[in-house]
Amino acid sequence: MxxxxxxxxxxxxxxxxxxxxxxxxxxxxxxxxxxxxxxxxxxxxxxxxxxxxxxxxxxxxxxxxxxxxxxxxxxxxxxxxxxxxxxxxxxxxxxxxxxxxxxxxxxxxxxxxxxxxxxxxxxxxxxxxxxxxxxxxxxxxxxxxxxxxxxxxxxxxxxxxxxxxxxxxxxxxxxxxxxxxxxxxxxxxxxxxxxxxxxxxxxxxASFPAAAVRLCKASIGNAELPLDEGCRAEGVLFADLLFSDSARSKMRRFLELGGQTRAGENRVGALNAEVAAG
Structure with a gap:
């Protein structure tokens, strides 16, 4: 636009x-x-x-x-x-x-x-x-x-x-x-x-998956709801993302780059940027 x-x-x-x-x-x-x-x-x-x-x-x-x-x-x-x-x-x-x-x-x-x-x-x-x-x-x-x-x-x-x-x-x-x-x-x-x-x-x-950014903001916006309602809505949004091709690809990349290892977790902020970069 x-x-x-x-x-x-x-x-x-x-x-x-x-x-x-x-x-x-x-x-x-x-x-x-x-x-x-x-x-x-x-x-x-x-x-x-x-x-x-x-x-x-x-x-x-x-x-x-x-x-x-x-x-x-x-x-x-x-x-x-x-x-x-x-x-x-x-x-x-x-x-x-x-x-x-x-x-x-x-x-x-x-x-x-x-x-x-x-x-x-x-x-x-x-x-x-x-x-x-x-x-x-x-x-x-x-x-x-x-x-x-x-x-x-x-x-x-x-x-x-x-x-x-x-x-x-x-x-x-x-x-x-x-x-x-x-x-x-x-x-x-x-x-x-x-x-x-x-x-x-x-x-x-802006480098992170757009759907994850948008739905995370939406879920945080639900914090004004009663806790039970907000958590139920969070669960739906989480599942929507989890079963997406983008999430599966990014999670695999996270593990390939050292996620869930001692070295990787000690630099997870930088690792996140590397995952975003592909």
Missing amino acids: AYESYSLLHIVRDGAIVTATVDAPPINVITVELFGELARLSEELAADPDTLVFVLKSADPDFFLAHFDVAALIEIADGPRAAMDETGNAYHAMCHRFAHMDKVTIAQIEGRVGGGGAELSMSFDMRFGVIGKTIINQMEVPIGILPGGTGTQRLPRLIGRGRALEVMLGGEDLDAATAERWGWLNRALPADAIDAHVAALARRI
């Missing part, structure tokens, strides 16, 4: 990896126009069978996504409530698509992220930040509203109820080290390491 006619997103494909770079100066505020492009991209990605990993990053090293356009919210508030219901539902739908599409979604957050930008990031599968530079802020309650882009539901699931209340009601900056410790970020990395780390992870995931 060709990703065309975007003005605020620069989109590049590298095999099964698609990377979108936000470039909406001066600070990457989520204007109605940028929201429209992000929403359209989520629809196109969800329908793209050739993409396995999606990375979102920013051209501005100081701002990932500032927040939703407050001026636009004021305009909406001056009009009929139905307009807000439509916008809110569309934002929820966009976040839901990123969260549940059969692609691995990664947010590479090198600067500030706030409000709706943080909520969008929370809908991604993984988030990586920069030590001493990535800052998260939920500024909605101080301006008289609440995080309405799925944040009040996603943040407690990420970091727990008490910490979510602290972040959202306090309106204070959350630094990268704390965000990593609390689970908001997967990792906080040095500024000169994040790009290489995310790129290497994306390539590694």
Whole structure:
């Protein structure tokens, strides 16, 4: 699929990896126009069978996504409530698509992220930040509203109820080290390491069998179900993969390369990459 006619997103494909770079100066505020492009991209990605990993990053090293356009919210508030219901539902739908599409979604957050930008990031599968530079802020309650882009539901699931209340009601900056410790970020990395780390992870995931990647994400998504239901669903997905030609081939290759030997198991991370390489 060709990703065309975007003005605020620069989109590049590298095999099964698609990377979108936000470039909406001066600070990457989520204007109605940028929201429209992000929403359209989520629809196109969800329908793209050739993409396995999606990375979102920013051209501005100081701002990932500032927040939703407050001026636009004021305009909406001056009009009929139905307009807000439509916008809110569309934002929820966009976040839901990123969260549940059969692609691995990664947010590479090198600067500030706030409000709706943080909520969008929370809908991604993984988030990586920069030590001493990535800052998260939920500024909605101080301006008289609440995080309405799925944040009040996603943040407690990420970091727990008490910490979510602290972040959202306090309106204070959350630094990268704390965000990593609390689970908001997967990792906080040095500024000169994040790009290489995310790129290497994306390539590694994209090298593995696509069906296994997609169904593993789907199974992890079932963790919100009652445990018994999630385990039953896991069993079905496991069997679907186990009886595939791809799995049989990869398992045989694993053993050929030294799996289940002392030497092989002591280097299993590298061995996994060799299996993927064929």
